[in-house]
Every structure is written in C-alpha cells, then in structure tokens.
Amino acid sequence: MRTFSLKIIACDRVFYDGECTMLVFPGFDGEMAVMAGHEAMTSTIEIGEIRYQLPDGSWQYAVVSDGLLKVDRSKVNLLVYSAEKPEEIDAFRAEAAAARAREQLQQKQSLQEYRISQASLARAMARLRGAGKNVPR
Amino acid sequence: MANTKEIQNRIKSIQDTMKITRAMYMMSSMKLRKARQKLADTEPYFYGLQEQISEILSHFPDMEHLYFDNRIDDRAETVKKKGFIVITGDKGMAGAYNHNVIKTAQTLANEAEDRRLYLVGETGRQYFLSRKEPVDTAFHFSAHNPSMHRARVMTEYIVDLYQREELDEVYVVYTRMINSMKEEVEVQQLLPLKTHEFIKKELIENAQKGEGNYNREALDRVDDWFLIYPSPRQVLEKLVYNYVTGFLYGALVESSASEENARMMAMQSATDNAEAMLKSLSMEYNRVRQAAITQEITEVIGGAKALRKKKKKQVR
Numbered sequence: 527m528r529t530f531s532l533k534i535i536a537c538d539r540v541f542y543d544g545e546c547t548m549l550v551f552p553g554f555d556g557e558m559a560v561m562a563g564h565e566a567m568t569s570t571i572e573i574g575e576i577r578y579q580l581p582d583g584s585w586q587y588a589v590v591s592d593g594l595l596k597v598d599r600s601k602v603n604l605l606v607y608s609a610e611k612p613e614e615i616d617a618f619r620a621e622a623a624a625a626r627a628r629e630q631l632q633q634k635q636s637l638q639e640y641r642i643s644q645a646s647l648a649r650a651m652a653r654l655r656g657a658g659k660n661v662p663r
Numbered sequence: 664m665a666n667t668k669e670i671q672n673r674i675k676s677i678q679d680t681m682k683i684t685r686a687m688y689m690m691s692s693m694k695l696r697k698a699r700q701k702l703a704d705t706e707p708y709f710y711g712l713q714e715q716i717s718e719i720l721s722h723f724p725d726m727e728h729l730y731f732d733n734r735i736d737d738r739a740e741t742v743k744k745k746g747f748i749v750i751t752g753d754k755g756m757a758g759a760y761n762h763n764v765i766k767t768a769q770t771l772a773n774e775a776e777d778r779r780l781y782l783v784g785e786t787g788r789q790y791f792l793s794r795k796e797p798v799d800t801a802f803h804f805s806a807h808n809p810s811m812h813r814a815r816v817m818t819e820y821i822v823d824l825y826q827r828e829e830l831d832e833v834y835v836v837y838t839r840m841i842n843s844m845k846e847e848v849e850v851q852q853l854l855p856l857k858t859h860e861f862i863k864k865e866l867i868e869n870a871q872k873g874e875g876n877y878n879r880e881a882l883d884r885v886d887d888w889f890l891i892y893p894s895p896r897q898v899l900e901k902l903v904y905n906y907v908t909g910f911l912y913g914a915l916v917e918s919s920a921s922e923e924n925a926r927m928m929a930m931q932s933a934t935d936n937a938e939a940m941l942k943s944l945s946m947e948y949n950r951v952r953q954a955a956i957t958q959e960i961t962e963v964i965g966g967a968k969a970l971r972k973k974k975k976k977q978v979r
Binding site: 564568 | 711815
C-alpha cells in the first residue's frame with residue numbers, strides 16, 4: 527500500500543513523525559479517513575480517538591484533544607493540543623477531571639465557563655474511553 | 664577617607680546582599696532549566712501552528728467575516744478598539760525584562776486611540792494601574808508556570824470580547840527568547856486574522872524586496888484550490904480558538920523562559936558586581952587600617968621624642 531508522511535504535533539511534544547498508510551480521525555460530522563493521494567484539504571479534529579496504520583500493517587491509537595488537520599501533497603499535518611497513547615493515560619486523573627467538570631456544569635456559570643467545563647468533560651471522557659475504562663454515567 | 668568601622672559596616676551589608684543575589688541566582692537557574700525544557704517541548708507546536716495557520720489562511724476564499732474584520736460595518740469604523748495582552752513577570756529583579764515589555768506596550772497603547780489592556784503578571788499590572796491606563800481588572804492571570812488550561816481560559820475571555828465586538832483588534836506583547844544571551848520583545852496581532860488577499864500582497868511585496876520569509880513555492884500556490892471541510896465558516900470558528908490558545912500558550916512559555924533567563928543574568932551580574940565592590944572595599948579597608956596604625960606609631964614616637972628632649976633639658 528502507498529504511504530504518506532504523517533506528523534502529529536501536540537503542544538508538549540512531536541507525538542509522531544513518520545510514514546503511515548491510513549489515518550482515521552474524528553471529524554466534524556463523524557470519523558473520516560485519509561489515505562495516500564488524498565486531495566489537498568483542511569479540516570478540524572474533534573476531541574476523541576485517532577488511529578493510524580503503520581506501513582507494517584499495525585494500528586496505532588491515540589487520544590487527542592481538538593485541533594487542526596492539513597492534507598497536502600502526500601503529507602498530513604496534525605496540530606492538536608494534546609495527544610496521548612492509551613497506556614499513557616492516567617485514568618484516575620481523567621476520572622477526577624470528569625467529576626470536577628460535571629460538578630462545575632451543575633453550577634450556574636457564565637457562558638465562557640460553561641464552554642470550558644464542557645470541553646474538559648469531553649476531554650476527560652475521551653481519555654477514559656481511550657484508556658479502555660467504562661465511562662461512568 | 665572613611666574610618667574602619669564604616670567600611671566594615673559596608674562590607675558586611677554587601678556580603679549580606681550577595682548572599683541573597685547568589686541564592687536567587689541558584690533558584691532562577693533551576694527554574695530556567697525547567698522553563699527551557701518546556702520551551703523546547705513547545706517550540707515545534709508553536710512554530711508549526713503559526714506556519715500552518717498562515718498556510719491555511721492563504722488558501723481561504725475571499726469572504727467577509729467577523730474574524731477578518733472586513734465586513735461593511737467594520738470598514739465603516741474609523742476608530743478601532745484595540746486590546747493589548749501584555750505578558751510581564753510576577754516579580755521584579757529580572758534586569759530589564761519587565762521594563763522592556765512595559766515600554767513597548769506603553770508606546771503601542773499611546774498610539775492607539777481606543778485601547779484596553781489585558782495584563783498577565785503582577786509587575787505590568789502595578790505599572791499600568793498606577794498610571795490609570797484602561798486595564799481590564801477581570802482578566803487576572805499569573806505569568807508563573809504557564810499551562811494549557813490558563814491559555815484556554817484566556818482565549819475564551821478574549822475571543823468572547825471579540826465576538827461581542829468590544830474589541831476590534833487584539834495584540835499580544837511578549838518576550839521571545841532568541842538564545843540564552845538574547846531576548847526580544849515581540850508584538851503579534853492575534854485578531855483579526857490575515858485575509859487571503861493580505862497574505863498574497865505580503866508575499867508579493869516580500870518577493871519584490873527579496874527578503875523576509877518569502878517563499879517562491881508559497882507564492883505560486885496561494886491561488887491553488889483547497890478543500891475546506893466541512894465549510895470555511897466552521898473551520899474558521901475552530902481555527903480562531905486553536906490559533907489564539909496555541910499562540911498564547913507559546914507566548915506564555917517563551918515569556919517565562921525569558922524571565923528566568925533575565926533574572927539569572929541579572930543576579931549573576933549583581934553577584935559579580937558585589938564581588939568587585941568587596942575587593943575594592945577590602946583594599947580600602949586595609950589602607951585605612953594601615954594609615955591609622957602608621958599615624959599611631961608616628962604619634963607614639965613623636966611623644967617619646969618630646970619626652971626624651973624634656974628629660975635631657977632637666978638633666979642639663
């Protein structure tokens with residue numbers, strides 16, 4: 527299979543820089559996949575899980591928070607706030623963050639605060655899902 | 664010439680000050696190591712973001728939008744409401760670090776007719792509040808230990824103001840660390856975003872002058888067709904938050920590394936100066952002490968001589 531170069535940059539490190547055959551990411555209206563030879567495109571990534579297939583056929587998973595994606599001449603750039611491998615996720619921390627965000631959402635907040643809490647809740651849930659834990663309802 | 668007691672007091676006080684500056688040097692060099700690490704981790708993101716944003720924007724269709732500040736209403740405005748995010752340190756004792764940022768911000772603020780200041784860090788806050796500048800006091804953040812969360816909260820605040828059109832232009836004034844010896848105050852316009860038209864003009868101008876980050880390839884491809892999914896408007900909405908958050912985070916990290924670096928250098932030179940002063944003072948002290956001893960001896964000898972003369976007279 528043809529490959530393209532993929533670069534995933536998070537705010538604290540370059541998460542991945544190398545070849546890949548397919549990338550699946552959570553887009554605006556559901557998951558989207560990019561393969562080699564994709565037309566030039568710009569899109570957004572939602573909070574969630576991405577996966578990419580390495581040339582050897584194995585799939586890699588990562589939990590990302592929202593960001594931007596640019597596809598350009600057999601090169602894909604992903605800029606996200608954070609990217610973590612499932613095994614790196616601290617489930618306890620994510621759980622605490624989810625609880626905190628839920629509590630904040632219960633309270634009366636300004637619109638700004640509401641959006642921040644909502645985003646942190648989404649991130650915490652994505653992390654928990656990525657870590658293979660059941661998301662408490 | 665001062666007497667020995669006075670010189671001794673000065674030496675003592677300089678030694679005490681030196682202890683403080685030396686301790687502060689150690690502390691800031693430790694913090695600098697941490698801040699440097701963080702900076703190195705963030706740099707690919709910070710520069711990658713700027714590059715990617717300008718590339719995406721250069722492919723954006725010509726459209727009128729709030730974020731480009733080119734709607735008919737926006738064009739009719741004669742006075743633009745400008746907001747300045749100024750990143751200073753929380754504490755002083757960092758050489759010219761705070762002073763440089765404040766000076767640049769003050770110049771910019773003086774030029775703007777309708778302005779508002781959003782201050783990060785205590786030093787800048789004190790300065791601008793005491794000068795009765797229009798400071799937004801609800802925007803209250805520390806410059807210490809930058810985090811993504813803080814950048815997000817700041818972004819929500821600023822973008823919200825922008826969306827309500829209480830601000831037309833947003834600038835950030837921060838310090839960029841060029842290398843360990845050099846740092847520079849930088850001003851970057853965050854909002855409105857540059858339009859396709861503007862970037863193209865900029866590229867052509869740079870090409871004519873043959874300077875800047877002019878890039879032949881970039882110029883050729885400005886008009887290339889680019890798919891923007893799901894729609895330019897939706898991507899734009901996301902992009903603004905991403906850009907402002909990412910940039911603010913980067914600016915906070917750069918500034919905090921610069922601050923520690925400036926403090927370390929300031930404390931280093933303070934310690935050096937104290938050492939030089941101690942050296943010259945101890946020389947002076949020795950000289951004064953020697954002079955006092957010499958004088959005493961002269962006096963004793965003089966007295967003894969006088970006594971002997973007196974005795975001789977009596978014998979005669």
